[in-house]
Amino acid sequence: MIVVINPGTGPVPQASEAHAATNITVFADDLRRAGLGVDSCERTPAADYGDGRYAFTIAMADGRSIEIQMPGLPVDQVRFIDGDSQNIWHFPRLYVDGSSWVWKFALGACEPDDEDTD
Template sequence: MSISINPGTGPVAEATEANAATNITVFGDDLRKAGLDVRDCTRKPDDDYGDGRFAFQLAMADGRTIEIQMPGLPIERVRFMSQDGQNIWNFPRLYVDGSSYVWEFALSVCEDD
């Protein structure tokens, strides 16, 4: 018997760095649409979790840096936004500064307290 407490936190099969790079660009665009000023995004390969997630560091205009571990699947399989037809159970989680969230909630976690 297997019980999953945080579905979507496990390894991401068939992930690629190219998909993760596309995804982090869209993530940054979504943050900007939400009014957050992302100044720079840097790939941090030494910080990869090694499970199909790829490390990026976002530099924010307010001086904060945010580490994102981005799943390397095609964007439509990662960008959960509570849209019709999306089932949260089918989406891998991103890690934001070490904690896991689906895309929609990862965006809000990046807001300044």
């Protein structure tokens, strides 16, 4: 029997910081398209996990800061957005404030909690 828990959470071989930087820009643009205000994205290398993911801090317009651990592969290998045309098993996960998500669901994880809006 094979049990797979959180596929895509393992190390990301052949990753590069340059790919991660491109990816965080696309991710921030996706957040903006979803109606979330993004003020800036800053590289925070001291927070890197060291497994092919690179840390960035996204400053949101509502005052929140979100840490993203972005895989350093080409964006088409990281940006899972459509379960009909993409196989979720082939995509590494991002980490949003320590929790792992594929791209599509990482966007939702960046939305403010109900208690954040009070």
